[in-house]
Amino acid sequence: KKKKNYEAPSGTFGSNSYSFSSSTLDNLSFANIKELGSATEFTLTCWMKKFGVGAGDRFMVGSIVSLSNGVSLIWNGTGITASVTTSAGNVETSGTQNSSGWVHCAMVYDGSESTNGLKLYIDGQLASSANVGPTSLDSDTFSNFNIGEIGHNSLFGSDGQACDVRLFSKALSSSQIQSVYNFENITSDLIGRWISDNDDTL
Numbered sequence: 001k002k003k004k005n006y007e008a009p010s011g012t013f014g015s016n017s018y019s020f021s022s023s024t025l026d027n028l029s030f031a032n033i034k035e036l037g038s039a040t041e042f043t044l045t046c047w048m049k050k051f052g053v054g055a056g057d058r059f060m061v062g063s064i065v066s067l068s069n070g071v072s073l074i075w076n077g078t079g080i081t082a083s084v085t086t087s088a089g090n091v092e093t094s095g096t097q098n099s100s101g102w103v104h105c106a107m108v109y110d111g112s113e114s115t116n117g118l119k120l121y122i123d124g125q126l127a128s129s130a131n132v133g134p135t136s137l138d139s140d141t142f143s144n145f146n147i148g149e150i151g152h153n154s155l156f157g158s159d160g161q162a163c164d165v166r167l168f169s170k171a172l173s174s175s176q177i178q179s180v181y182n183f184e185n186i187t188s189d190l191i192g193r194w195i196s197d198n199d200d201t202l
Contacts, residue, residue: 020059020148022157027148028194033063035169035191036142040135043172045106045121045180046147046165048075059160061105063145069138072150073105075160080127082107082120086141088134093120095127102163104181110171111135124181126174147194165194 020026036042048059054077062072067085074081075097082105083092097103106121109132117132144150147165148158166180170189179186 019161020158022058022149022159025149025157027146027150027158030145030147030192030194031143032140033142033145033167033191036137036167037139039137039141039169040111041109041169041171042071042137043106043108043168043170043177044071044073044166045104045168045177046073047102047104047163048073048080049102049161050075050100051159051161057159059148059158059162060150061147061162061165062150063142064150065138065140065144069141070150071107071109071137071141073107075103075105080105080120080122082118084109084118084132084134084137086134086136086138091118091130091132091134093118093128093130095120095122097122102161106172106177106180108171108177111137113171121174121177121181124178163195165192167191167193 046061050057050059058076060072060074064070068087070085072083078096078098079094080097081092081094104123108119110117111132115131116129119129120127147162168189169191
């Protein structure tokens with residue numbers, strides 16, 4: 001019998017999901033992700049759970065170096081937004097979501113695809129997409145990769161939980177996003193995987 005390493009969330013992920021508070025600017029910082037310096041594509045996926053469903057409640061994963069340089073997945077109020085900002089401009093796309101439970105989010109960026117080069121998936125399904133102008137990231141875009149608070153001030157604090165955050169150096173296909181959503185162990189082009197739920201170390 002094949003060993004089952006992960007289980008879909010049913011209200012909680014257990015001891016290896018992390019809780020974050022905006023009042024103390026909680027975050028897990030992974031410093032510089034050098035593999036994504038000046039990258040033309042990447043994929044960021046994670047499970048999120050917000051504490052509260054009001055307009056001011058939010059949870060974030062990403063890297064904000066400055067107002068003109070960053071990438072982020074932000075669940076704010078009733079919507080989830082995937083955003084890429086470089087010195088060449090900004091592109092973002094959003095999907096409606098007002099769940100009080102766990103939600104899987106994925107942003108896929110491909111700077112070589114001017115049409116629908118940024119995609120947002122919610123619970124394994126394509127929710128929205130946007131045309132892109134910037135073709136590659138600034139060299140230091142992922143120098144401040146965080147789960148939780150990502151802007152080093154109260155405007156970017158997060159209240160919620162995160163689990164199974166994954167970062168890939170490639171733009172994953174829709175079928176691969178579905179595989180990630182189903183907890184399959186995709187290792188190709190995987191840069192990092194943090195906060196698992198099968199008692200692995202962080």
